[in-house]
Amino acid sequence: MLAIAIATPASAQEVDGEALRRDVTVLASDSMEGREAGTRGHERAAGYVAGRLAALGIAGGAGDGSYFQEVPMLRIDSDLSRTSLAIDGLGDLTMLEDYTLSGTAQRESGSVEAELVFVGYGLDLPGRDDLAGLDLNGKIAVRAYGGPRTLNSEEAAHYRSTIGARVSERGAVGLLLVWTPLVEGVQSWNRAVEGARHASTMTWVKPTGEAYSTAPGLLFTGSLSAETARALLAGHAFDYDDLLAAEQTAEALVPAFPLGRTARVSFASTFTRLSTPNVVGLVPGTDPVLKDEYVVLTAHLDHLGIQPTEAEGDDEIYNGAMDNAVGIASMIDVARMLREHGPRRSVLVVAVTAEEKGLLGSSYNAANPTVPAASVVANVNLDMPILSYPFADVVAFGSDHSTLSAPVAAAAGEFGLTFSPDPAPEQGFFVRSDQYSYVRQGVPAVNLDLGWANGGEAAQEAFLSGHYHQLSDEVDLVDFAQLERFTAVNYAIARNVADLPQRPVWNPGDFFGETFAQGHSHPDAASPVQ
Ligand SMILES: [Zn+2]
Numbered sequence: 001m002l003a004i005a006i007a008t009p010a011s012a013q014e015v016d017g018e019a020l021r022r023d024v025t026v027l028a029s030d031s032m033e034g035r036e037a038g039t040r041g042h043e044r045a046a047g048y049v050a051g052r053l054a055a056l057g058i059a060g061g062a063g064d065g066s067y068f069q070e071v072p073m074l075r076i077d078s079d080l081s082r083t084s085l086a087i088d089g090l091g092d093l094t095m096l097e098d099y100t101l102s103g104t105a106q107r108e109s110g111s112v113e114a115e116l117v118f119v120g121y122g123l124d125l126p127g128r129d130d131l132a133g134l135d136l137n138g139k140i141a142v143r144a145y146g147g148p149r150t151l152n153s154e155e156a157a158h159y160r161s162t163i164g165a166r167v168s169e170r171g172a173v174g175l176l177l178v179w180t181p182l183v184e185g186v187q188s189w190n191r192a193v194e195g196a197r198h199a200s201t202m203t204w205v206k207p208t209g210e211a212y213s214t215a216p217g218l219l220f221t222g223s224l225s226a227e228t229a230r231a232l233l234a235g236h237a238f239d240y241d242d243l244l245a246a247e248q249t250a251e252a253l254v255p256a257f258p259l260g261r262t263a264r265v266s267f268a269s270t271f272t273r274l275s276t277p278n279v280v281g282l283v284p285g286t287d288p289v290l291k292d293e294y295v296v297l298t299a300h301l302d303h304l305g306i307q308p309t310e311a312e313g314d315d316e317i318y319n320g321a322m323d324n325a326v327g328i329a330s331m332i333d334v335a336r337m338l339r340e341h342g343p344r345r346s347v348l349v350v351a352v353t354a355e356e357k358g359l360l361g362s363s364y365n366a367a368n369p370t371v372p373a374a375s376v377v378a379n380v381n382l383d384m385p386i387l388s389y390p391f392a393d394v395v396a397f398g399s400d401h402s403t404l405s406a407p408v409a410a411a412a413g414e415f416g417l418t419f420s421p422d423p424a425p426e427q428g429f430f431v432r433s434d435q436y437s438y439v440r441q442g443v444p445a446v447n448l449d450l451g452w453a454n455g456g457e458a459a460q461e462a463f464l465s466g467h468y469h470q471l472s473d474e475v476d477l478v479d480f481a482q483l484e485r486f487t488a489v490n491y492a493i494a495r496n497v498a499d500l501p502q503r504p505v506w507n508p509g510d511f512f513g514e515t516f517a518q519g520h521s522h523p524d525a526a527s528p529v530q
Helices: 017-027 030-035 040-055 153-161 163-169 181-186 189-197 226-233 240-247 321-341 360-367 405-414 435-439 456-466 480-499 511-516
Strands: 068-078 084-087 099-103 109-118 140-143 174-178 200-204 220-224 257-283 294-300 346-352 376-382 393-397 418-420 445-450
Touching: 017 030, 017 040, 017 321, 017 480, 030 040, 040 257, 040 321, 040 346, 068 099, 068 360, 099 189, 099 257, 109 174, 140 163, 140 257, 153 163, 153 511, 163 174, 174 226, 181 240, 189 220, 200 360, 220 226, 226 240, 226 257, 257 321, 257 360, 294 321, 294 360, 294 435, 294 480, 321 346, 321 376, 321 480, 346 360, 346 480, 360 376, 360 435, 376 435, 376 480, 393 405, 405 418, 405 480, 435 445, 445 480
Parallel strands: 109 140, 140 174, 174 220, 294 346, 294 376, 376 445, 393 418
Antiparallel strands: 068 200, 068 257, 084 257, 099 220, 109 257, 257 346, 393 445
């Protein structure tokens, strides 16, 4: 039977300001213990979100009516006392001074003796393959961070984050990053050392029991200090000073070559199995045909948890009000309004876990959807909108890549807001939050954020430098009037996308569409710097 589309006017759903305030306050309260994935605090927060959805009459969307998609995880805690690195001619190197190193999910402990090969930026672009003709089989790849400035920023971020996969595919067993001023500008060496001191990472586990990895050949990864890197490259036709010079050029042409030295590496970790839930709600579609397609709304529920300090009586709880209690609260209220409106397509609302551990909950959900994979048509993600000023424009990271730009722009226009382009493309934000997990499965996606107009640039900079991933990211920073406005726009976007007559598609020839569509899975984003 032919479905007759009846145009519904823009609905007059009202934002529930009370509920937004209550949800943010509860989720960012000390009793949620910073909502770190795999902890009691996150479990409590997940229970709260499921309870809110149930109270709103929104069914569980994790299968069998359940709200919880349990994500099986492996936690990898490095044991530095059993970790070492020695390189021929450089003597014994000192951990946390000359280098950092940690094992991966592939093996709990082991020793490797292998040749070192410098792979430059390790890029494989149309017309440029840094790894061409290089023998990496059984070798340790040594890489630099960066690449040509001519590359579009999102593509650059994508290529940088997939180097582990490329060297793994070619047989490398380890990957070491050389420290340069360019890396230092992204993350200081001191901070990297601090991170390595208590290195703890996670990944999800496949039904086969195998740990999910896009670089399954790598047994360890690490970094070499600038001094170690200089010594390692000394005497070669291309040395450390040449690398620093190349870093300053637009083309960033760097050769790849065997370093003529062998390294002996020992690594050890403690593996712990655990499970942490994505919370999934389902708003059924009303169109007899389109209801079998799903729009996935996401926001991450997890944050950084409790980090004990030496001093007594200190605040040790990372409440994560802006990151990302506001996103969850907004998504819950959007789910309520969608249910009242009755969208044409079905909508899954997913409070994903372990974003702060490397987009893991979304990666699991995108790779193991609770509905048929081919029926997932779009993702709209919310992550840390900085709701501290009267915003006048919105940005939808990724909207340039697909037909999602039209419904997003229309929603912004409905509220008299400007729809602005990415104000900081060099940051590569499109590949740095949960929407990228869906992009990697070929699903068009956007991350809704606020723009720089009307004081936004200063307000966002103030939050990023003063509160981002800090103890002070607390509920008093949130301007609730702005959260209400943001939620109204967010609802209009979700409704527009769910009601689109045509399934959203990538723009013709789009880089991400070409790279990931047609259903083949592909390397994912690790942190830009290991
Ligand atoms: Zn965060």
